[in-house]
Amino acid sequence: MSDIWTQLLGGFVTAGTPINLLWAFVGCALGTAIGVLPGLGPAVTVAMLLPITAQVEPTASMIFFAGIYYGAMYGGSTTSILLNTPGETGTMVTALEGFKMAKNGRAGAALATSAIGSFVAGTIATVLVTLFAPLVATHAVKLGPPEYFMLMLLAFTTVSAVLGKSTLRGMTALFLGLAIGLVGLDQITAQVRYTAGIPEFMDGIEVVLVAVGLFAVGECFYTVLFEGRSEQNLNRLNKVYMTRSEWRRSWPAWLRGTAIGFPFGTIPAGGSEIPTFLSYGVERKLSRHAEEFGTSGAIEGVAGPEAANNAAVTATLVPLLTLGIPTSVTAAILLSALQNYGIQAGPQLFQTSSALVWALIASLYIGNVMLLVLNLPLVGMWVKLLKIPRPPLYAGILIFATVGVYGMRQSAFDLFLMFGVGLLGVLMRRFDFPTAPVIVGMILGPLAEAQMRNALSIGEGRWSVFIERPMSAALFVAVVAVLVLPRLLKRLRA
Amino acid sequence: MSNERSRVLHQSLVGVGALVLGGVLAYGALGISSVAGYAGVGPNFLPWLVAVVMLLCGGWLLFEARSGGYRAMEEPSGAQSADWRAFAWVAAGVLANAALLTTIGFILSCTLCFMLAVRGLRLSEGKAGGGLRQTVIDFVTGFLIAGPAFWLFTKLLAINLPGLTGTGWL
Numbered sequence: 030m031s032d033i034w035t036q037l038l039g040g041f042v043t044a045g046t047p048i049n050l051l052w053a054f055v056g057c058a059l060g061t062a063i064g065v066l067p068g069l070g071p072a073v074t075v076a077m078l079l080p081i082t083a084q085v086e087p088t089a090s091m092i093f094f095a096g097i098y099y100g101a102m103y104g105g106s107t108t109s110i111l112l113n114t115p116g117e118t119g120t121m122v123t124a125l126e127g128f129k130m131a132k133n134g135r136a137g138a139a140l141a142t143s144a145i146g147s148f149v150a151g152t153i154a155t156v157l158v159t160l161f162a163p164l165v166a167t168h169a170v171k172l173g174p175p176e177y178f179m180l181m182l183l184a185f186t187t188v189s190a191v192l193g194k195s196t197l198r199g200m201t202a203l204f205l206g207l208a209i210g211l212v213g214l215d216q217i218t219a220q221v222r223y224t225a226g227i228p229e230f231m232d233g234i235e236v237v238l239v240a241v242g243l244f245a246v247g248e249c250f251y252t253v254l255f256e257g258r259s260e261q262n263l264n265r266l267n268k269v270y271m272t273r274s275e276w277r278r279s280w281p282a283w284l285r286g287t288a289i290g291f292p293f294g295t296i297p298a299g300g301s302e303i304p305t306f307l308s309y310g311v312e313r314k315l316s317r318h319a320e321e322f323g324t325s326g327a328i329e330g331v332a333g334p335e336a337a338n339n340a341a342v343t344a345t346l347v348p349l350l351t352l353g354i355p356t357s358v359t360a361a362i363l364l365s366a367l368q369n370y371g372i373q374a375g376p377q378l379f380q381t382s383s384a385l386v387w388a389l390i391a392s393l394y395i396g397n398v399m400l401l402v403l404n405l406p407l408v409g410m411w412v413k414l415l416k417i418p419r420p421p422l423y424a425g426i427l428i429f430a431t432v433g434v435y436g437m438r439q440s441a442f443d444l445f446l447m448f449g450v451g452l453l454g455v456l457m458r459r460f461d462f463p464t465a466p467v468i469v470g471m472i473l474g475p476l477a478e479a480q481m482r483n484a485l486s487i488g489e490g491r492w493s494v495f496i497e498r499p500m501s502a503a504l505f506v507a508v509v510a511v512l513v514l515p516r517l518l519k520r521l522r523a
Numbered sequence: 524m525s526n527e528r529s530r531v532l533h534q535s536l537v538g539v540g541a542l543v544l545g546g547v548l549a550y551g552a553l554g555i556s557s558v559a560g561y562a563g564v565g566p567n568f569l570p571w572l573v574a575v576v577m578l579l580c581g582g583w584l585l586f587e588a589r590s591g592g593y594r595a596m597e598e599p600s601g602a603q604s605a606d607w608r609a610f611a612w613v614a615a616g617v618l619a620n621a622a623l624l625t626t627i628g629f630i631l632s633c634t635l636c637f638m639l640a641v642r643g644l645r646l647s648e649g650k651a652g653g654g655l656r657q658t659v660i661d662f663v664t665g666f667l668i669a670g671p672a673f674w675l676f677t678k679l680l681a682i683n684l685p686g687l688t689g690t691g692w693l
C-alpha cells in the first residue's frame with residue numbers, strides 16, 4: 030500500500046513538470062474540442078496524431094493521448110445534449126435524456142450534471158485504477174500464452190458478437206480486421222503474407238490508415254453522399270447551473286453509474302455501450318420522477334450514464350496496462366502507440382516502464398481537474414464550435430487525415446489506400462456493419478496469433494493445452510458463455 | 524427498380540463482396556508455407572481460418588439478403604439515394620491530394636483538396652458551388668488550415684511532410 034503511494038507520488042512529480050502539464054492541458058483541450066465537433070472521435074484523433082510517436086518521448090505522448098481520450102468524453106456529452114448527434118457510442122444514452130432536457134430549457138443543468146458527474150466518476154475510477162492495476166499486474170505475471178490467447182479470444186467475441194445487433198455482421202467485420210492484420214511479415218517465422226508483390230505491404234498496413242480511413246474519410250464521404258439535406262437543430266445553451274434538488278437527484282446517480290461503469294471497463298466487454306445503457310435502465314427504474322424519462326428529460330438519466338461512461342473509459346486502462354488487451358477502439362490505438370515505442374503492454378509494464386505508467390495515472394487525476402474547469406465555466410466557448418458549418422469542417426478534417434496517414438510512413442501510396450478504406454467505411458455504415466471489430470481485429474489479431482502458436486508450442490502441438498490449464502479453461506467457458514447465453518436468454522423470453 | 528428489389532440487390536452484392544474477399548484470401552493462403560515447427564500450426568493456419576470464415580460469412584450474408592434482408596438491420600441515416608455528383612468533387616480532392624502531395628508540397632496539395640472537397644460538400648447541401656469570389660475564399664480558408672498545420676507538425680513535432688521548396692515554409 031505504501032509502495033503504491035510512493036510510486037503515485039513519483040508519478041505526480043513526473044506528470045507535474047511544466048512540459049508534461051502542458052501536454053496534458055493541450056490534450057484535454059483538443060480532446061474536448063474534437064469531442065464537441067461532430068465527425069471526429071477520440072480514436073481517430075489519437076490515430077491521426079500517432080506519427081508524433083516518432084519524435085515525442087513516450088511519457089509525454091501517452092499523457093497527451095490520455096488527455097484527448099478523456100477530453101473527448103466530456104466534449105461528446107455537450108454535443109449529445111445540444112445537438113442530439115452523439116459522436117461516441119458511450120454518449121448515445123446521454124442524448125436520450127439530455128437532448129430532451131435541453132429542449133425544455135434545461136440545457137445548463139444537463140451540462141452541469143454531466144460535467145460534474147464525469148469528474149466524480151473519473152476521479153473515483155482513477156483511484157480504483159491506482160489501487161487495482163498493480164494488483165492485477167502481479168497476478169497477471171503468472172498467465173502464460175494459452176491464457177493470453179483465451180483473453181484475446183474473449184475480447185474478439187465480445188467486441189464482435191455481443192455489441193452489435195447482428196453477430197454475423199460483427200463477425201464479418203472482425204475477420205476483415207484480422208485479414209488486414211495478416212498483411213506483412215509473420216511475427217514468428219518472418220514469412221511474407223498477402224503482399225501481392227507490393228513493397229508497401231511488407232511492413233503491414235498502418236493502424237492510422239485504417240482508423241482514419243474508416244472514421245474520418247468514411248464519415249466525410251458518408252456526409253457528402255447521404256447527409257447533405259439532413260437538418261440539424263442546435264438547442265439553446267443557458268446558464269450552467271444546478272438547483273439544490275437537481276444536486277440531490279444527481280449525486281446518487283453519479284455513484285451508481287460509477288459502480289456500474291467501472292467493472293465493465295475492466296473486462297473485455299467492449300467499451301462503454303453496455304454499462305451506459307445498463308445505468309440508464311437502473312436510473313429509470315429507481316427514479317421517483319419516472320414520468321420525466323423520455324418526456325421532459327430526467328436529470329438522473331444524464332447523470333448516471335455519463336458517470337458510467339467515464340468510469341468505464343478510465344477502467345479500460347486496467348486491462349490495457351496490465352494485460353495489453355484493449356477493450357475499446359481508442360484503447361486499441363493507444364496500444365499501437367505503445368508498440369510504436371517498442372513498449373510491450375502487459376504485466377511487466379509496471380516494472381519495466383513504471384515511471385511511464387505512474388505518470389500516466391497521475392496525469393488522469395490532473396486531467397480530470399483540468400477538464401472540469403474547461404467544461405464548466407468555459408462551456409460557452411466550446412459550443413461556438415458547433416456553429417462551424419459542415420462543408421469547411423469536413424473538408425478541413427481531410428487535411429488532418431493527410432497529416433496522420435502520410436506523416437506515419439511518408440508514402441503517397443497510403444493516401445490512395447486511405448481513399449479505398451474510406452469507401453469501405455461508407456459501405457459498412459450504410460449496411461450497418463460495426464467498425465470497432467475491424468480495428469480491434471487488426472491490432473489484436475497478430476498478437477493473438479503469436480500467443481496461440483506459442484501456446485501450441487508449449488502443448489507440443491496439442492490443442493488440449495487450452496483446456497488443460499484451469500485458468501485457460503475458465504476463460505474458454507467464459508467465451509462460450511458470451512456466445513451462447515444471450516441467445517438462450519432471448520429464446521427463453523420469447 | 525422498386526425499393527425492395529434494389530435493397531435485395533445491394534445486400535446481395537455486399538455478400539458477394541465478402542465471398543470474393545474470402546476467395547482472394549484462400550488463393551493467397553495457398554502460397555504461404557505451412558512449416559509448423561513445434562506448434563503444429565504454421566504461418567498459413569490463420570490465413571486459412573480467416574479465408575474460410577470469410578467465405579462462410581459471405582455465404583450467410585448472401586442467404587440473409589435473399590431471404591428477407593439482413594437481420595436486425597438499423598435503417599441507415601440520411602437520404603435514400605446517394606449524391607454522386609457532390610461525392611465526385613470530394614473524391615477528386617482526396618485523389619488529387621494523393622497524386623500531387625509529393626510534387627507540389629503539402630500546403631498547396633491540401634489546399635487544393637480542401638477547395639474541391641468543400642465545394643462538393645456545399646453542393647450536397649443543395650447550395651451553389653460558388654463563383655470566383657467563393658473560390659478565392661475557399662483557397663484562403665484551405666491555406667489557413669493547411670499552412671499552420673504544416674508548420675505545427677513539421678517544425679514543432681518534427682513530422683516529415685513534403686514541401687514544394689526546401690525552405691520548410693511552403
